[in-house]
Amino acid sequence: MTAWLLVAPMLLPVLAAGVSFTLSGSRPAQQLLGVVVLTLVLADSVALLVMAERDGPTAATLGGWPAPLGITLLADRLSALLLMVSVAVALAVLVFSIGQGFADSGRSSPFAFHPAYLLLTGGICLAYLAGDLFNLFVAFEMMLTSSYVLITLGAGSGRIRAGMTYTITSLASSLLFLTTIALCYAATGTVNLADLSRKMEDVPGGLVSALSVLLLVVFGIKAAAVPLHFWLPDSYPTAPAPITAVFAALLTKVGVYAMVRTQTLLFPREETWTLLAVAAILTLLLGVLGAVAQDDINRLLSFVLVSHIGFMLFGLALFDVPGLTGTVLYTVHHIAVQAGLFLVAGIVVRLAGTASLKRLARSAPPPPVVAGLFLIPALSLAGIPPTSGFVAKFVLLQAGGEHGGAVPALIAAALVTSLLTLYAMARLWRAVFSAGPERPPPSRYPGNVLILGAAAGIVLTGVGIAVGAGELGRISERAAHDLLERDGYREAVLGEEAG
Amino acid sequence: MTTLDLVMALVVGGLFAAGFYLLLDRSLMRVLLGVIVLGHAANLLLLLTGGPPGMPPVVAEGDDTERYADPLPQAMALTAIVITFGITTLLLALVHRAWQLDGHDEVRDDVEDRRIGTVEDREESGPPLPTDRDHEPGGGSGR
Numbered sequence: 001m002t003a004w005l006l007v008a009p010m011l012l013p014v015l016a017a018g019v020s021f022t023l024s025g026s027r028p029a030q031q032l033l034g035v036v037v038l039t040l041v042l043a044d045s046v047a048l049l050v051m052a053e054r055d056g057p058t059a060a061t062l063g064g065w066p067a068p069l070g071i072t073l074l075a076d077r078l079s080a081l082l083l084m085v086s087v088a089v090a091l092a093v094l095v096f097s098i099g100q101g102f103a104d105s106g107r108s109s110p111f112a113f114h115p116a117y118l119l120l121t122g123g124i125c126l127a128y129l130a131g132d133l134f135n136l137f138v139a140f141e142m143m144l145t146s147s148y149v150l151i152t153l154g155a156g157s158g159r160i161r162a163g164m165t166y167t168i169t170s171l172a173s174s175l176l177f178l179t180t181i182a183l184c185y186a187a188t189g190t191v192n193l194a195d196l197s198r199k200m201e202d203v204p205g206g207l208v209s210a211l212s213v214l215l216l217v218v219f220g221i222k223a224a225a226v227p228l229h230f231w232l233p234d235s236y237p238t239a240p241a242p243i244t245a246v247f248a249a250l251l252t253k254v255g256v257y258a259m260v261r262t263q264t265l266l267f268p269r270e271e272t273w274t275l276l277a278v279a280a281i282l283t284l285l286l287g288v289l290g291a292v293a294q295d296d297i298n299r300l301l302s303f304v305l306v307s308h309i310g311f312m313l314f315g316l317a318l319f320d321v322p323g324l325t326g327t328v329l330y331t332v333h334h335i336a337v338q339a340g341l342f343l344v345a346g347i348v349v350r351l352a353g354t355a356s357l358k359r360l361a362r363s364a365p366p367p368p369v370v371a372g373l374f375l376i377p378a379l380s381l382a383g384i385p386p387t388s389g390f391v392a393k394f395v396l397l398q399a400g401g402e403h404g405g406a407v408p409a410l411i412a413a414a415l416v417t418s419l420l421t422l423y424a425m426a427r428l429w430r431a432v433f434s435a436g437p438e439r440p441p442p443s444r445y446p447g448n449v450l451i452l453g454a455a456a457g458i459v460l461t462g463v464g465i466a467v468g469a470g471e472l473g474r475i476s477e478r479a480a481h482d483l484l485e486r487d488g489y490r491e492a493v494l495g496e497e498a499g
Numbered sequence: 500m501t502t503l504d505l506v507m508a509l510v511v512g513g514l515f516a517a518g519f520y521l522l523l524d525r526s527l528m529r530v531l532l533g534v535i536v537l538g539h540a541a542n543l544l545l546l547l548t549g550g551p552p553g554m555p556p557v558v559a560e561g562d563d564t565e566r567y568a569d570p571l572p573q574a575m576a577l578t579a580i581v582i583t584f585g586i587t588t589l590l591l592a593l594v595h596r597a598w599q600l601d602g603h604d605e606v607r608d609d610v611e612d613r614r615i616g617t618v619e620d621r622e623e624s625g626p627p628l629p630t631d632r633d634h635e636p637g638g639g640s641g642r
């Protein structure tokens with residue numbers, strides 16, 4: 001039974017993707033299938049979270065091979081929590097894109113959208129649940145291959161150009177990942193994460209550092225940490241709004257998750273990790289400075305996304321329970337907030353017909369309801385109390401306060417970034433939403449209720465995170481504790497004697 | 500710990516070097532070739548971790564279990580080959596599409612680069628260029 005619960009988040013979307021292909025003649029059937037399957041997966045992920053919260057990490061081995069050899073799937077607090085939030089956002093974005101399809105009924109989306117979207121979700125779920133490095137690689141490939149299809153859908157000139165950048169960069173990182181897996185296997189004779197964490201202790205120190213940095217680079221590219229971020233602001237904005245939203249919210253976070261999982265499990269540290277702290281400072285500052293300089297609303301949000309990956313690296317760099325609690329909390333908050341912002345940006349661009357802030361400032365502002373939907377995640381991103389961003393940042397800064405070394409600089413960078421994010425959001429607000437004497441009166445909302453409902457759903461999820469911050473913070477803290485106390489993870493995979 | 504013989508190490512290293520060199524080219528076809536070569540390098544490395552070449556991965560019951568190659572890296576390499584194959588096909592389609600649309604397969608400049616480029620051109624040449632206007636809104640952002 002538990003094994004089925006663990007397999008379902010990956011298996012259901014993949015099977016449904018196949019069925020969805022055969023339904024390519026009937027768009028409503030594809031849409032219904034997608035929504036039903038993602039709802040089921042969402043229910044399943046809630047069950048997994050409840051189970052992980054009650055019993056600790058739960059593992060299942062597939063194919064009849066025992067743990068270090070066979071395929072292991074594992075749900076602990078961290079993966080179940082992120083799985084739940086990710087699937088919820090994926091479901092909302094799917095509803096948004098269905099609404100968008102209704103709204104421009106003249107131009108229906110290509111039939112490959114739904115199967116590719118389901119495969120993408122399946123890949124994301126597998127990445128969260130994978131218990132060995134090679135399975136993680138396969139999950140990344142599933143997710144990225146469908147994302148290559150989604151980003152180049154329609155195959156216009158701009159999308160091919162941006163899609164090529166995206167594809168080649170992701171591919172280079174995937175091949176590097178494969179190389180690292182080979183090196184790990186050569187050094188230890190296993191790719192099972194729990195087994196690796198034991199055997200890594202016998203590997204010479206220099207080799208361990210090399211493997212650690214290689215994995216950091218691999219997931220750094222996927223998470224778009226500076227200086228490995230160049231592909232992101234160039235490629236994401238060209239995709240259609242719902243696809244940009246799901247990429248921005250989920251793909252980079254899966255990279256962050258993989259980074260947290262591998263670094264804490266395989267390469268435990270006693271003190272602050274200076275290399276990652278420096279990368280976090282650079283990510284925070286360069287990202288937000290890029291955002292301040294942008295004129296295109298989607299590019300601006302993409303740079304903000306890069307910048308805020310820095311907050312997640314911040315907590316990992318501290319390498320202690322408070323820091324990792326902050327990382328988990330920030331990742332959960334950021335998934336909801338960033339998806340909400342990109343969806344609202346999509347609505348704005350739809351209404352005005354342009355993404356340039358200069359042109360938006362001259363056209364009719366969007367209706368107040370859209371402005372409201374923008375305001376909440378924007379303030380949350382800047383970390384204004386009482387939003388979820390404030391809670392997450394507060395936990396991070398508090399965790400950083402106990403450290404010396406490079407950490408004070410990191411805290412300063414985080415504070416500057418929050419201020420500049422607020423400035424970037426204020427710029428966006430002024431250009432898009434503020435009424436002026438030279439501007440026409442606000443337009444009425446002509447679009448579809450589904451679009452607005454999906455965007456509102458995600459924004460309300462963000463509000464819910466702020467409201468439930470106390471309970472969520474406690475779960476995150478226990479998740480962080482699990483990450484550093486690796487015995488629970490090993491026991492769940494390898495059995496009692498391994499502890 | 501598996502030991503690696505020098506020749507194979509050099510071959511893998513050479514493939515990586517050639518692959519990354521090709522990846523940095525501006526022609527998409529060469530980039531694609533670079534990806535293929537890099538894929539081979541990674542798969543060969545994976546295969547080498549299974550022990551010295553020439554041993555059978557599956558042995559009959561009762562045979563000497565010292566003399567066999569580790570089958571796990573072979574299984575992983577097989578999976579990885581299938582994945583690289585699929586992605587190579589997708590990339591070929593993309594390159595073909597780029598060639599259809601643009602008539603060449605060169606990587607085009609980033610939007611941002613182009614903007615910086617026009618600023619410099621303006622400063623050097625004086626009169627405003629025809630490209631001096633608001634850049635295109637970000638692709639087909641959901642319209």
